[in-house]
Amino acid sequence: MRHIAQPGAAAAERIEWVEARGRRVEFDLAPGRRLLDAVRESFAAEGFASGVLTLDGGALGPLAYVMPALSSTGRNAAFYSEAFHPPGSSRLRTGALTFGSRDGAPFFHCHALWTEPDGRLRGGHVLPESTEISETIRARGIGLCGAAFSVDPDPETNFSLFHPVPQERTAGSGSERVFALRLRPNQDLAHALEDFCRERGVAAAVLHGGVGSIIGARFADGTCVDPFATEMAIRSGRIRADVGSGLLAEVDAALVDLTGAVAEGRLLRGENPILMTLEVVLEPDASGV
Numbered sequence: 001m002r003h004i005a006q007p008g009a010a011a012a013e014r015i016e017w018v019e020a021r022g023r024r025v026e027f028d029l030a031p032g033r034r035l036l037d038a039v040r041e042s043f044a045a046e047g048f049a050s051g052v053l054t055l056d057g058g059a060l061g062p063l064a065y066v067m068p069a070l071s072s073t074g075r076n077a078a079f080y081s082e083a084f085h086p087p088g089s090s091r092l093r094t095g096a097l098t099f100g101s102r103d104g105a106p107f108f109h110c111h112a113l114w115t116e117p118d119g120r121l122r123g124g125h126v127l128p129e130s131t132e133i134s135e136t137i138r139a140r141g142i143g144l145c146g147a148a149f150s151v152d153p154d155p156e157t158n159f160s161l162f163h164p165v166p167q168e169r170t171a172g173s174g175s176e177r178v179f180a181l182r183l184r185p186n187q188d189l190a191h192a193l194e195d196f197c198r199e200r201g202v203a204a205a206v207l208h209g210g211v212g213s214i215i216g217a218r219f220a221d222g223t224c225v226d227p228f229a230t231e232m233a234i235r236s237g238r239i240r241a242d243v244g245s246g247l248l249a250e251v252d253a254a255l256v257d258l259t260g261a262v263a264e265g266r267l268l269r270g271e272n273p274i275l276m277t278l279e280v281v282l283e284p285d286a287s288g289v
Helices: 035-045 189-199
Strands: 015-029 051-056 090-102 105-115 121-126 133-135 137-145 147-154 159-166 176-183 205-214 230-242 246-257 262-266 274-284
Touching (some): 015 035, 015 159, 015 189, 035 090, 035 105, 035 137, 051 205, 090 205, 105 230, 105 246, 137 205, 137 274, 159 176, 189 205, 189 230, 189 246, 189 274, 205 246, 230 274
Antiparallel strands (some): 051 090, 090 105, 176 274, 205 230, 205 274, 230 246
């Protein structure tokens, strides 16, 4: 399996996790607001200070974003490009968003694909401070009670990254058992999720959100992404029972690589190691389907 050396020592625990309670949410993010403010207020109206979302439809403008890039200093295994500010309004195709806090203030981590006014499909890491909604976006995901995503220094990657931390539970905010996860580098995404479920007796689960990066990509249809640095959003995902392997993770993702090329599809199980991180919420599914 592909492997990229990180600048810091690898922690023994390869998945950071907090068991919590959660509740599914769905709301519209109205135009004329900063994306960060609209997300914060929508979660707050549901009684949550942290959660994850999948974004569909609508448009962003102004939009500010960066793409994956090589590191010019060697202090990181990969880095970010300069910031891009496309003119006008860019139509959102798909996106995933983790909402939590950085230095005590609301913050999000969002990767998405969109079509810019020139008609080209592009993607990247959306900058919270400088991006506004220009057409209503539909958001669905899960709010967290008893856990939250917080940005803190990560010695292994030499970045400050979201990871789950315990929080005091608020009565009535969440009723479903969930796990807030952060996957560390150089482990296959699907196998890591399957192992996590297996170790906790979770027979089936649904994935919510899903923001991170993988080392290139291998898709089930045979499509390959060779450039190693990517920004990825999970479009949908689940873990289900399987006769052959016991548990099977099915993950559909969209990503952009360091050349600006985009790719979408079902990830090939066992062939997609994490580059820097993956933030996701896993909800056990009692139905098993």
